[in-house]
Amino acid sequence: MAIQAWRIKDRYYRLIGSRCQECRTEFFPPVYTCRHCGSEIIKDQEMPKEGKIMTYTRLHEPLPGFEAQAPFYLAVVMLDNGARVLTQVVDSPDESVKTGARVRATVRRAKVDGDSGQIIYGYKFIVMAIYNL
């Protein structure tokens, strides 16, 4: 996992996705082929860091490695450029996590390989009203 994550660290740290050079639609995660017009002329593009929650769930039975955080919120966030990100929503009171809430990206510890393995950092989102940022 360490090398797999290293390869895409800019995507994890900076939300670098794709922009179709023909129809200018932007995507995250990155794409090989434009989902909108089918073009293969795709370039890296840093995503805006703010958006709103399209839908969400609260996961009580987590995947291995995420037990300490359970239960936690996962949401589909529509960023301000229309791209959609699947992400955790952290450190936000229950009543603030709802469809339509404005959220922004931050970098957090995503996965840790035990006590001696590497720490993988990645994007998570927080509700903006709480942070008033």
Place this chain on the structure above:
Amino acid sequence: MHLMKSSKPSAILGYGAYIPLYRIPTSEIARIWKGGGSGPNTEKTVASMDEDTVTMAIEAARYAMKMSGTTNLGAVFVGTESKPYAVKPTSTMVAQALGQHYTLAADLEFACKAGTEAIQVITGLVGSGMIEAGLAIGMDTAQGRPGDDLEYGAASGGAAFVIGRKGKDAIAVIESSTSFVSDTGDFWRRAHEKYPRHLSRFTGEPAYFHHIESSVQTLLGETGHKPSDFTYAVFHQPNPRFPVEVATRLGFTMDQVRTGLLNPMIGNTYAGSSPIGLAAVLDEAKPGDKILLASFGSGAGSDAFCIEVLDGIKKTRGVNPTVKSMIQRGSKIDYSTYSKFRDKLHK
């Protein structure tokens, strides 16, 4: 002559603090370990379980870069004593997150003065003309042994400063600085230990007071400044009392100390402590204000700076959340949640 002055003026171009959301009242810690009472500070800040020095440094750095508008950093130095890796620099992860590669990057350790040390180093690199701008960060997720008195204060947080050549948008110029060190083991952590140890009363006079008094008196003596020349004085704050005491001894007043004194609300953020104090002062300071900044790091040493605020400070208002607003948006947790977040449970 011990004063350090860069050949070309170096200035703060942008700054940002990061204080995590969670708080634990010291009365809650005392409830568990002493059956009542509280610590010297009211509350301390607690990083969430998925936060660490790297993630918090990235947040603060992004705020600082947003304010300064810098695109190229020639150096990224992170001063901390809670590096997630003993070997693998925090600074390269911060640099990567900022998209910076042609940069000198390293982590510094000098207990609570590692952050101001980063400021010293970047000031020198900029002042010598070696780089145009660099990032100095002091950040910690400090930990105290459960039940030890240090646990009341050991907190999470810090601040980042973009330092570069003094131009018309510069926020504050770093006029000069001093540093004073000695081999004084008041507080330490051996290589594979999880928690630090300290000598209690010894951390006062021979450590904190001796080193800060030495660095500040040298600074004042060699610059010719008097305490009354300064609008603000920010000292390292291991508890609410020491910074007030050292200020008084050096001839500073409570009015000068008040704005930068945050320990009562947030505890001791170690390498983040005086940097956050500086950020809180910059949130309010006006052009022409002089700031005295004096850190203390166990082991031991003190950095002292004379910083003068410039016109550029006016454009910084509202760009980032203030230190005050970050302190205010706190969410209280209990001791068991705190233990889980900060990995103090033995599994």
Place this chain on the structure above:
Amino acid sequence: MPKSKVYITSVGFTKIDDHWEKSLLDLAVEAARGAMKGTPKVRPQQIFVGNMFSAVGAGQEHLGALLASALGLVGVPALKVESASSSGGSAFNVAYSLVKSGALDSALVVGVEKMRDLETEEVSQAVAMAESAEYTQFVGASFAALNGLLARYYMEQLDVSRDELSSIPVIDHANAVNAEHAQFRRAITPDAVSRSSMVADPLRLFDCAPIGDGAAAVLLVSDRAASGAKKKMAEVLGGRIATNEFSVYQREDMLDFNATREAFKGAMAQAGLSTRRLGFAEVHDAFSVVGALSLEAMGFSKRGRGSKDAKEGKYNMGSEFPINTFGGLKARGNPIGATGVYQIAEAFLQLTGQAGKNQVEDADYGITHNVGGVDTTSVVHVFGRAT
């Protein structure tokens, strides 16, 4: 070569359960022998094994050759087919296509999954491999979490209530009471569903198909190789696989199960049938919400009405169009790679009058619908009585 008719002549399957005493291969052999015993004169010309995560669940790959040897069919070509939870249906589709084209005269399809040798969270991790490792698994989203997001979206956008969502699991459990091979054979109430423990809000335990071990097998023959009474066979009239945009949340309309729609239309077109001729459907309801959305995509219910119609009795046993006649994924069970073949075996039982207490009367045609991911790979087959 001219196209051939294709018949299923016999099936075999294990009960779905926590088979502590049986390995993956034990289960596969049991099901395979059951199918082969029913058509003793035919030696399958190729074997297809549908399975998703034998590598993780049993430390085993190369299942085709493994099973061929175990069955004494050394030399017979054998392959594993994988498409997450549609592995079974997909393996069958490949076999069907080869027999139909005349390339093969017979084929054995075995779906098998051994889940219980893993701890529950390890099963969750294995199943999560149906979704993006780098962007879905990475954020801690289990497969249930993705379906939970979808369920909330479905309920909020199309005004579906918690009580309505519970309807399909209730139908499943009612039908499994008399199904000997089903994993859970007790009826449940809608209340029991909405009070069961929370998995991925709003999905609760009883909204979700269970973990279990099992294997199912079917034997296919071309009309050239078919012998014996046709009324003991079912004919495969059509089959289609379709894929969707890989991650459900990236789709223009998350609530439009386009892969299922295309697979259904394609299979029905091959069969030359209209929907009203269908007598039953085995629907892939890994979660209550996807059962509902699948019914909508196939046009059995209007948009937003899948669960509501189920609540009103439209899909009960005894209705005009019963679904999941032996319990569906929720009650019959869902050993991931085997499910698609269980569905096909159940369709065979219906069309050959062998469904016992679960017999749908007067059903000339039926479909099976098997999905990998969240409508990511959808496989629909149409079956009819052999004539």
